[in-house]
Amino acid sequence: MLVLPPSFPIGGMENPRLTFLTPTMIAGDRSLVDLIAHELAHSWSGNLVTNASWKHWWLNEGFTTYVTTRILEVLYGEEVATMNLQLEQEEAIESLKDIPQAKQALLTRDPDTGSSTYTDEGLAYPKGAWLLRTLEGRAGRAVFDPFLRGWFDRHAFQSVTTEQFVAYLRSNLLAQHPEVMSEAELGEWLHGAGIPAGAQHAKSQRLVALDATTTAWLKGELTTAQLDTKAWTALEWMKFLNDIDKEADKARLQQLDAAFGLAKSSNDEVAFRFHRAAIHAGYREVRPQLQAFLMRVGRQKFVVPLYTALRANLDDRAWAENLYKSARERYHPETQTSVDKLIRQR
Template sequence: MDNFNMPLSPSSKDVHSFAHPAEARLHHVDWDLKVDFDSKKITGWGIYHLTHENAPEVIFDTHHLHITSVTLPGSEAKLAFSFTQEKPFLGQGLRIQLPAGADQVKIVFETTPASAALQWLEPEQTAGKHHPFLFTQSQAILARTWLPCQDSPSVRFTYTARVQVPAHLLPLMSAENPQQKNDQGVYLFKMEQPIPSYLLSLAVGDLIFAPVGERCGVYAEPSTLEAATYEFADTEKMLLAAEQLYGPYLWGRYDLLVLPPSFPFGGMENPRLTFATPTIIAGDRSLTSLVAHELAHSWSGNLVTNATWNDFWLNEGFTVYFERRIMEALYGHDYAEMLHTLGYQDLLNTLEELKDKPQDTCLKLNLENRNPDDGMNDIAYEKGNYFLRHLERLVGRERFDAFVNLYFSTFRFKSMDTASFEKFLEKELINGDEALPQKVNAHAWIYEPGLPAGTPVSEATLFQKTRQELKAWQAGTPAKNLNTSGWSTHEWLFFLSNLPKDLSLAQLQELDQAFGFTSSGNAEIQAEWFQHAIRHQYQAAYGALEAFLLRVGRRKFILPLYKALLKTEPGARLAREIYQKARRNYHTVSTASLDPLLQV
């Protein structure tokens, strides 16, 4: 089993884990868990299977977990254990003394109210309003808050789980999943492919299933399922396109779970079961590039995984690139170029936000003594994508695709750090071409702030028409007379993000009357529009803004909106009033960013 794991170079020691996997490494776990909604607690135990050579101890990561006992399976002999000193973000290391020859330990544990991975939702916080809901969010280092683990992306393991839940609810995991409820409320799960801990997931709720293809389906609350299955109808086509690009899908099924709106991310690529926000259900399938993104993670991230969170760009840069290749295969070059253009705009905004922290705009990060969530921004995603597009332009798509295919097949079920990637790039793509290294300029892309000089930028052809309509409006053409027929979400986002900064209230009112931005059912469009409403104190949108912030917990949307409100004294008062009511609806991932801003 240990051949699933690739030894890290000394420079790639995971600073976000207490574990010493080079000495004693986890390779399989058998869990038995009970989910109790009354006490809002998960209790249970796990038998942890280890690989080591006469190691005196094994170390696991924990944070706000209660460890009841540690024993030797079979004999149930108690094993001595202790904890390291607690550290911010990281929690504590659980040190277990190993008897000679022991390769298994049994840990009995339970979660606490401070277990940050878990969000327990009351019935009124769900779509159906009748049943409670639980979901986990383990990335980046929150798996250790709901079960003991070696919480590093460099450690992969297989697992089984027996999960007991109330009989009227259905549990799902990043594993082989049931497609309907049973009468006992007891379910067995198995994950035969080795995964890192951040991909561990559990969701429990009033869920039903519908297929959207031979290998793909959707889980959702009953009131959401019809809209979700319509929205995600192309998932099987995406899967086939992905396989044609970069090789076979190695995880069995690819299903989606639509979570309540408090989910803090657009999606989470838990193997076999992507967690998705309902904010991508727009009614016109225009936001499904997020599905392509999470599907692409089945190769870049889940199959070949960043060794540490300092190497996060290896997960996300490849995934953004791959996502847009899938969208190009399905919907054409011009469509994919719209996504690249919008991504580039986001990257420029992030570079501006981080201008006082230039080192955070390098692809290779240094997050020691910091929360790894600090590195989860558009630098990893969009700068990483532009680096890969740069490589594709230099060598041509055919040669670059062969390189990516070799990368995924060579390192599947292994971890990859930046230094090892550079060696692979040198050997397999540059391959002795004396002129190519200077053109690639890998050091500047990876280790230097910002974008290298001369980075080519192009605007999507379809956006040129959008820009013409924007100029026409600025020149006096009434908004209602603009030619916007057939625009997708992407054209509208480009239109909104390129509006002038000095709009009058009359102009905002005119745009709103013509296009209904304030009342839009599209969360992406609403979030972009609310930025303008806040900047110009367009009070007519404030009721919808508050309703949006009370309902939606996706950090990508709510963090910029609260930041925008805080720029003025009246806005800051409103932000704190709303947050006081909305905070209970947000996951810890979101409140960890918002609490310091709003001084909670």
């Protein structure tokens, strides 16, 4: 594994026998190692069995995202894997707000150029995994696992298409278990917008308890000092910050930052979500830390949403454009292209 400079624009790249990684996965507590699991899983889904063109992108990323959760379950147990999966699914649903419906299907990319946008190409990861998770949940692992293993065994060292997967699915799972998924629902997964109504949603009991805590805190029934975060994982912090985004005001975010130092968190997934919420709440006193974050981090997953949030307010927009003039040379050309497009919008 090779950890690249901060300008590396994505989480990781699954080069055979040498995984490239973003330094943002180094949190000091091994809480973000799911990224390593993802890139290692690509040794099978992406490198052993590869999409024939970018149109079939989800065969790489959807399969790999599904396998990642299975790896986390083995390493850390079912509860942590379920938390990770629930967060992944919730963020997928939230992302739909920013993706045109015509680009929400699994098969949307141009087959030759891979033409897409940063946002909608990312949907292939959780939506593809969600399709496989739904098949697994309905068929049961005793049926699904041999089916999935057979997919890799029979197509090893080949470039494959969605049509090939559908044919394999029909012959090796649906023919024996037609109740698992109808042709109509399969078509909805592959060609329809959003997430089909029959999708199996992950539900973590720890996150259910966290929902109650978050609601109480937002209502003022629980003070910041009363938040018992000692046992919270990074996933719980991410979920909490997602749920208070655009709900908590400046004063509440100031309290959180004073109590937990979130703007300076060594976990970039946590720091990113705090900064996004701070921007939306108008908590501008945190700008020095936000500036340091955007000058240090070049990963599109963090950079693009933060500049997008800053553009929503005229005062923030002017500050962000001035910051970008200094930060731009630190970013990879892919990240520059994404942010340049934002800056040009008026």
